[in-house]
Amino acid sequence: MKRFLHYALAVLTALSVFSCGKDDPVAEPVNDAPKDMTLSLSSLDVPVEGGSYSLTVTAPSRPTVSNPSSQWVTVTDGTYSNYKITYGISVSANAAYEERTATLTVNSGSLSKTVSLRQAAAEKPVDPDPDPDPDPAAEPDKTLTNAKAGDNAQKVYEFLLSRQGNHILSGVQAGGTANNNDNVNAVFSKTGKHPALAGYDYLFLQYSPTPESWSWVVNYGDISAPKEQWEKNGLVSFMWHWNVPTSKAAWDKGVNDYDFSGYNFYCDKTGFDINRALENGTWENDFILKDIDKVASYLKLLQKEGIPVLWRPLHEAAGNYNVYGKNGAWFWWGRGGAEPCKKLWKLLREKLEGEHGLDNLIWVWTLDVTEGAEADYAAWYPGNDLVDIVGVDIYANDTEAKQRQYKAAIALTGGHKMVTVSECGNIPDPVKCFNAGENWSWFLTWDLENFPLNTDNYWRSLMGMECVLSREKMPSLK
Numbered sequence: 079m080k081r082f083l084h085y086a087l088a089v090l091t092a093l094s095v096f097s098c099g100k101d102d103p104v105a106e107p108v109n110d111a112p113k114d115m116t117l118s119l120s121s122l123d124v125p126v127e128g129g130s131y132s133l134t135v136t137a138p139s140r141p142t143v144s145n146p147s148s149q150w151v152t153v154t155d156g157t158y159s160n161y162k163i164t165y166g167i168s169v170s171a172n173a174a175y176e177e178r179t180a181t182l183t184v185n186s187g188s189l190s191k192t193v194s195l196r197q198a199a200a201e202k203p204v205d206p207d208p209d210p211d212p213d214p215a216a217e218p219d220k221t222l223t224n225a226k227a228g229d230n231a232q233k234v235y236e237f238l239l240s241r242q243g244n245h246i247l248s249g250v251q252a253g254g255t256a257n258n259n260d261n262v263n264a265v266f267s268k269t270g271k272h273p274a275l276a277g278y279d280y281l282f283l284q285y286s287p288t289p290e291s292w293s294w295v296v297n298y299g300d301i302s303a304p305k306e307q308w309e310k311n312g313l314v315s316f317m318w319h320w321n322v323p324t325s326k327a328a329w330d331k332g333v334n335d336y337d338f339s340g341y342n343f344y345c346d347k348t349g350f351d352i353n354r355a356l357e358n359g360t361w362e363n364d365f366i367l368k369d370i371d372k373v374a375s376y377l378k379l380l381q382k383e384g385i386p387v388l389w390r391p392l393h394e395a396a397g398n399y400n401v402y403g404k405n406g407a408w409f410w411w412g413r414g415g416a417e418p419c420k421k422l423w424k425l426l427r428e429k430l431e432g433e434h435g436l437d438n439l440i441w442v443w444t445l446d447v448t449e450g451a452e453a454d455y456a457a458w459y460p461g462n463d464l465v466d467i468v469g470v471d472i473y474a475n476d477t478e479a480k481q482r483q484y485k486a487a488i489a490l491t492g493g494h495k496m497v498t499v500s501e502c503g504n505i506p507d508p509v510k511c512f513n514a515g516e517n518w519s520w521f522l523t524w525d526l527e528n529f530p531l532n533t534d535n536y537w538r539s540l541m542g543m544e545c546v547l548s549r550e551k552m553p554s555l556k
Contacts, residue, residue, distance in 0.1 A: 216493030469500025
């Protein structure tokens with residue numbers, strides 16, 4: 079997935095290996111060396127979800143292990159000492175549904191032995207209807223899930239309902255410090271029209287506001303960008319790449335020294351524990367409550383100006399199943415599995431709406447779209463009573479219609495929620511989507527640089543389509 083500040087696809091942390099002794103490494107055979115090569119295991123049965131294992135080899139000279147061509151098995155080297163070496167074996171989750179096997183070949187001089195690997199088949203999701211269609215009697219809910227939602231928020235929601243099946247809103251995510259209109263204005267430069275939807279991100283919440291002496295400035299108290307978008311009849315979306323400290327010491331360093339190098343949101347870059355964060359009395363719980371209060375203070379500035387927010391926290395919660403295994407995650411809020419993530423979603427609603435009285439939020443739940451993840455959508459979903467719109471983040475190397483993603487999103491709610499391409503790289507062709515029966519509410523591309531199919535000509539074509547709404551075509555919803 080390509081995106082601003084996502085850097086690159088997160089990968090599994092390499093398995094730590096260790097030396098079995100403290101003597102100087104022995105690289106050549108000696109007279110009293112073992113005469114045979116012994117292995118700590120000759121075969122390995124791995125469960126569906128994969129795992130990490132070790133293989134200790136005793137040999138008269140430094141052995142080597144031939145890694146199979148299968149990409150689902152990774153071998154990491156150790157240190158050879160006292161005729162022993164320990165290798166790490168990492169096996170990814172089985173998303174292929176069929177049993178798979180591999181062989182590791184261990185060589186030491188003229189000696190050779192093998193270790194056989196076997197991984198059980200994953201249970202393939204059973205689709206009772208291979209081409210399901212939404213229940214024709216089901217329609218998206220007419221009102222927001224917050225019974226105390228403000229008038230402007232309800233007007234935005236009703237407007238989106240009224241455009242179902244006829245129009246799709248154009249959208250782009252903010253660049254730079256994630257709270258400006260640079261990309262909105264860049265689309266205008268290309269096409270003569272502004273996107274109907276602008277996306278912003280509380281990505282740098284811990285830095286906001288930056289000290290006056292800094293040349294790099296971020297301040298979410300400056301709402302001039304979303305205010306301009308709303309005043310000119312555009313819609314506003316906010317998400318939250320929620321950075322957290324990997325330890326209490328990292329948190330203290332951020333508070334005391336304004337050094338946030340120990341913060342991150344990727345699972346492989348922070349050990350922050352969502353379960354402890356939901357447990358009263360822990361430092362992790364103290365941290366998230368303070369962060370929620372801080373983000374609420376900025377959302378209140380938008381509320382004060384009457385600006386409704388398509389609010390998209392905890393996005394892509396279920397993560398990338400192929401990389402991290404079953405119930406793996408891109409982000410820390412998904413690492414603990416479905417139940418803690420849903421509890422955190424509910425906590426956000428209770429705090430932001432209940433305690434802080436925010437009535438301008440339209441809650442958007444974002445799905446992961448890794449093929450095969452659909453089987454787990456229901457387990458992760460907070461419920462129709464806690465979600466207003468279901469979003470799908472799609473990064474594909476084409477602009478075709480997205481039948482698999484659309485049908486899965488509709489099926490998840492029984493047709494009771496609108497669905498949207500809440501984030502994308504290359505923009506799906508709206509005409510092809512409508513012709514395929516896909517009634518996406520909006521598309522929002524992540525940036526204007528990294529997706530080669532979003533050419534200037536394609537942008538001009540998109541913004542000229544009758545079915546695509548630009549900001550210039552939007553009515554006032556105030």
